[in-house]
Amino acid sequence: MSSIPSADAGRPAGPKSAPRRRRPAAAPPLALIYALLLLPVAFLAVFNYVPAASALYHAFTSWDVGEASTWIGLGNFRTMLADDVFRKSLRNLAKLGSFVLVVNMTVPFLVAEMIFHLRQERWRYLSRVAVVMPMVVPGVVTFMLWRYIYSDAGVLTELLRALDLRGWIHGWLSHPKTALWAVAFVGFPFAHGFNVLIYYAGLTNIPTDVLEAAEVDGLGKAGRILRIHIPLILQQVKLLFIVTVIAIVNGFEGIYILTDDGGPGYETMVPGLYMYQNGFTYQKMGYACAIGLAMLLFLLIFTIVVNRLMRTEKYHPGAPRA
Amino acid sequence: MKHRYSIMTARLAAVLALLTAAPMLPAAGSPPTATADRKPSAATTIVTDLGIYFPGNIVAGIGEPLKVSTTLADEWMRLHPGKKIEYQQIVISGGGEGEWLKTQLMGGIAPEIIHQNAEIAWQDTDKGWYVPLDEYMARPNPYVPAGSPGSEHWIDLFANQDLVNAKRAPDGKLYCVSTDIIETGLFYNKTILKAHGFDRMPDTWAGMDAMFRKLEADGVTPMTTSANGLGSDWGQDIIFEMLYHDLMPQLDLLPSSPDAEGYLGHYLEAREAGFLFTKGFFTRRDPRWREMNRILYEWRRHWTAELKNTDPTRLFLTGRVPVLWDMSFMIRRMVSDPYVDFEWGVTYIPAITRETSRFASGTPATVIGGAATQLHITNSALINHNVEDCVDYLMFLTAPRNIERQTAEALVFIPNVKGARTDPRLEPFQEIFRRRYCAMKWLESMNGEYKKYWRRMLDYYLNDGVDLDGFLAMLDQNFARWVKSHRGEPGWDFTAMEKIWKEREAALSHELDPVR
Numbered sequence: 001m002s003s004i005p006s007a008d009a010g011r012p013a014g015p016k017s018a019p020r021r022r023r024p025a026a027a028p029p030l031a032l033i034y035a036l037l038l039l040p041v042a043f044l045a046v047f048n049y050v051p052a053a054s055a056l057y058h059a060f061t062s063w064d065v066g067e068a069s070t071w072i073g074l075g076n077f078r079t080m081l082a083d084d085v086f087r088k089s090l091r092n093l094a095k096l097g098s099f100v101l102v103v104n105m106t107v108p109f110l111v112a113e114m115i116f117h118l119r120q121e122r123w124r125y126l127s128r129v130a131v132v133m134p135m136v137v138p139g140v141v142t143f144m145l146w147r148y149i150y151s152d153a154g155v156l157t158e159l160l161r162a163l164d165l166r167g168w169i170h171g172w173l174s175h176p177k178t179a180l181w182a183v184a185f186v187g188f189p190f191a192h193g194f195n196v197l198i199y200y201a202g203l204t205n206i207p208t209d210v211l212e213a214a215e216v217d218g219l220g221k222a223g224r225i226l227r228i229h230i231p232l233i234l235q236q237v238k239l240l241f242i243v244t245v246i247a248i249v250n251g252f253e254g255i256y257i258l259t260d261d262g263g264p265g266y267e268t269m270v271p272g273l274y275m276y277q278n279g280f281t282y283q284k285m286g287y288a289c290a291i292g293l294a295m296l297l298f299l300l301i302f303t304i305v306v307n308r309l310m311r312t313e314k315y316h317p318g319a320p321r322a
Numbered sequence: 323m324k325h326r327y328s329i330m331t332a333r334l335a336a337v338l339a340l341l342t343a344a345p346m347l348p349a350a351g352s353p354p355t356a357t358a359d360r361k362p363s364a365a366t367t368i369v370t371d372l373g374i375y376f377p378g379n380i381v382a383g384i385g386e387p388l389k390v391s392t393t394l395a396d397e398w399m400r401l402h403p404g405k406k407i408e409y410q411q412i413v414i415s416g417g418g419e420g421e422w423l424k425t426q427l428m429g430g431i432a433p434e435i436i437h438q439n440a441e442i443a444w445q446d447t448d449k450g451w452y453v454p455l456d457e458y459m460a461r462p463n464p465y466v467p468a469g470s471p472g473s474e475h476w477i478d479l480f481a482n483q484d485l486v487n488a489k490r491a492p493d494g495k496l497y498c499v500s501t502d503i504i505e506t507g508l509f510y511n512k513t514i515l516k517a518h519g520f521d522r523m524p525d526t527w528a529g530m531d532a533m534f535r536k537l538e539a540d541g542v543t544p545m546t547t548s549a550n551g552l553g554s555d556w557g558q559d560i561i562f563e564m565l566y567h568d569l570m571p572q573l574d575l576l577p578s579s580p581d582a583e584g585y586l587g588h589y590l591e592a593r594e595a596g597f598l599f600t601k602g603f604f605t606r607r608d609p610r611w612r613e614m615n616r617i618l619y620e621w622r623r624h625w626t627a628e629l630k631n632t633d634p635t636r637l638f639l640t641g642r643v644p645v646l647w648d649m650s651f652m653i654r655r656m657v658s659d660p661y662v663d664f665e666w667g668v669t670y671i672p673a674i675t676r677e678t679s680r681f682a683s684g685t686p687a688t689v690i691g692g693a694a695t696q697l698h699i700t701n702s703a704l705i706n707h708n709v710e711d712c713v714d715y716l717m718f719l720t721a722p723r724n725i726e727r728q729t730a731e732a733l734v735f736i737p738n739v740k741g742a743r744t745d746p747r748l749e750p751f752q753e754i755f756r757r758r759y760c761a762m763k764w765l766e767s768m769n770g771e772y773k774k775y776w777r778r779m780l781d782y783y784l785n786d787g788v789d790l791d792g793f794l795a796m797l798d799q800n801f802a803r804w805v806k807s808h809r810g811e812p813g814w815d816f817t818a819m820e821k822i823w824k825e826r827e828a829a830l831s832h833e834l835d836p837v838r
Contacts, residue, residue, distance in 0.1 A: 066428045066449045152546070152632040153642070166541070171627035176787035260630065261774070265782035280421035282771045 076290030108195030202233030373437025502735035504694035567683035
């Protein structure tokens with residue numbers, strides 16, 4: 001294979017030898033560019049970094065909304081450890097998170113595989129569009145729809161009534177035994193457009209020669225999925241794993257819309273909602289900040305651990321394995 | 323080219339500098355301090371939220387958008403050239419926490435006039451977020467003809483004085499104007515009830531229970547109710563009075579404020595309830611307390627399954643449920659909805675008799691609604707130096723002909739102003755309101771997290787999350803924490819109550835189960 005000489009050919013190697021890029025004569029002056037950047041940077045600082053820094057500080061204070069804060073060191077964290085509601089919220093998060101994680105990771109993969117295996121590009125395209133379409137519906141609307149589905153005048157109740165299964169009619173979000181699972185079931189059949197697209201993009205990136213080689217070697221469809229597809233889309237799996245866990249830990253808007261307050265009792269309470277309620281309902285901003293900080297630390301550690309454990313490499317045909 | 327960019331840079335830098343500096347510049351005529359300035363400003367804008375009367379509001383989701391508030395604002399502005407009324411609806415989110423409002427009040431940028439339940443505002447009066455109105459209530463209302471009530475002292479204009487005074491904060495000050503009255507009622511579908519053999523709603527709790535059982539046997543869900551609170555904690559309050567009625571003269575240890583005697587003469591103050599709790603009342607040892615929660619639980623069995631997350635109006639209007647416990651709001655819906663094709667009526671919760679409980683007094687159920695629109699002047703008016711204008715506007719709104727126009731258009735509340743007529747269609751609620759007021763609004767007596775916890779646990783109990791004993795244990799714990807949280811507060815000194823208790827101890831202790 002012939003090589004094309006690069007523009008840097010013949011120049012001494014090393015960082016110092018990198019050519020200094022010339023600014024085009026017609027380019028606007030740097031001062032203007034920096035001036036244009038000033039406002040977004042100021043907004044970023046004021047609305048993102050300052051509140052975050054303030055929350056970090058206030059996590060170590062007792063702070064009632066509208067009043068001055070008092071430094072209490074690790075007091076909020078000690079309270080958190082002894083707080084039954086916080087512990088209950090962690091248990092709920094673990095249950096809800098496990099379910100959501102499993103379905104959000106597996107169902108979209110299966111859907112992506114099905115689309116990938118369609119023979120005609122036209123059908124593949126239409127399937128992708130069909131999967132992506134629901135993404136244009138705002139999340140709040142989806143939750144409101146599910147709220148209606150579960151209500152006494154909703155589709156589920158009407159269906160049961162029509163089938164003369166009155167005994168099955170239930171306060172799905174009101175009953176302590178079903179509330180959390182009713183929340184978990186929102187989004188059924190879980191073929192999330194975003195996750196499907198990410199998986200599908202990974203699958204289409206697998207070189208055709210690898211797929212052909214597998215076929216020639218006599219690997220069946222299941223074997224190809226398990227031994228070729230999954231190992232080669234691990235980067236996508238990792239990305240979705242991290243993004244999904246972050247969404248699970250931080251998210252509470254769905255529960256807020258569906259059950260108002262994490263009820264009945266604390267059956268659908270999760271740490272995010274508990275943080276929100278402490279801040280705005282009980283006005284315990286310091287404690288709310290501490291919960292927020294704990295969540296942030298958990299997610300940071302989780303992301304680092306996942307990145308360490310799930311080391312992925314790009315597939316380079318012919319390249320020696322590390 | 324370079325020159326062009328230099329000019330652009332200079333202009334941009336100037337704009338950026340202005341943008342950056344603008345928030346730091348004090349607004350003309352409005353120093354950024356929260357000190358009260360009693361002098362009216364020459365030209366000012368009042369930003370207001372009028373609760374249900376917000377212009378354009380489609381009350382109860384039916385009928386034309388409201389217009390009268392805009393007309394009234396125009397009339398006021400014509401009387402005060404150079405002054406302006408603007409409307410801004412405040413956001414009270416899901417659980418009524420008022421997050422948005424709290425942040426606005428904290429920043430001093432809430433509308434100058436807002437509707438807010440007084441009990442919620444009380445939690446923040448010590449922060450200076452609301453303007454006390456006592457001084458202004460003592461002034462003449464210039465929009466009332468001379469010699470009429472209110473022409474000398476604004477407060478005299480209000481029809482139900484006790485109701486107004488009942489909204490005094492624990493610090494004794496009045497922070498709101500109670501312009502109208504709301505009540506609850508049982509709306510019932512006569513057509514369905516007749517089809518199942520009932521000509522009218524029963525007069526007693528036992529009769530209602532029998533009727534509900536018959537409906538259930540016929541495959542009909544008997545009752546539904548609106549939203550959080552009404553079905554549960556207000557239900558608790560109404561049952562409470564009917565079971566404790568005979569005991570109330572003994573339990574009511576402190577005299578009520580003379581201002582509100584007619585309305586709250588028998589009402590238990592929060593500290594009274596707290597003291598009585600320490601003596602064993604309203605605990606697991608109190609058989610009435612247990613009975614109250616048992617009856618509420620039994621009643622709940624007849625309601626729709628998904629209480630919190632449902633649309634009771636739809637269920638009632640479509641004939642799925644024959645009885646709806648709702649507010650006077652529903653009158654507007656019932657008279658305006660062209661699809662209501664059944665006969666209906668309004669009554670009130672029936673009396674609990676000995677058939678249902680050995681503690682029943684047999685007295686009629688008390689009412690629980692009370693003040694509807696509660697207009698507060700916020701700290702924004704102090705900051706913007708337009709408290710006087712805000713007061714003037716409120717005086718204008720409460721003039722009899724003006725509140726009458728507002729209430730008639732909205733058709734949901736009874737005017738609480740002397741000389742203002744009530745729309746005849748709201749008459750059933752005027753009848754209901756003549757009943758005695760409840761003896762205690764339990765959750766409204768508690769603050770913040772204790773109230774939230776109680777409501778949460780009540781919801782849990784009513785939906786089978788915990789049994790009666792477990793629920794009562796939770797209430798005991800919550801009550802104890804609540805009482806403890808008030809320890810050391812001046813109003814919560816139990817010495818005076820302890821003296822009266824000693825005199826009544828023998829009789830009252832007899833009402834409790836022995837300590838186990």
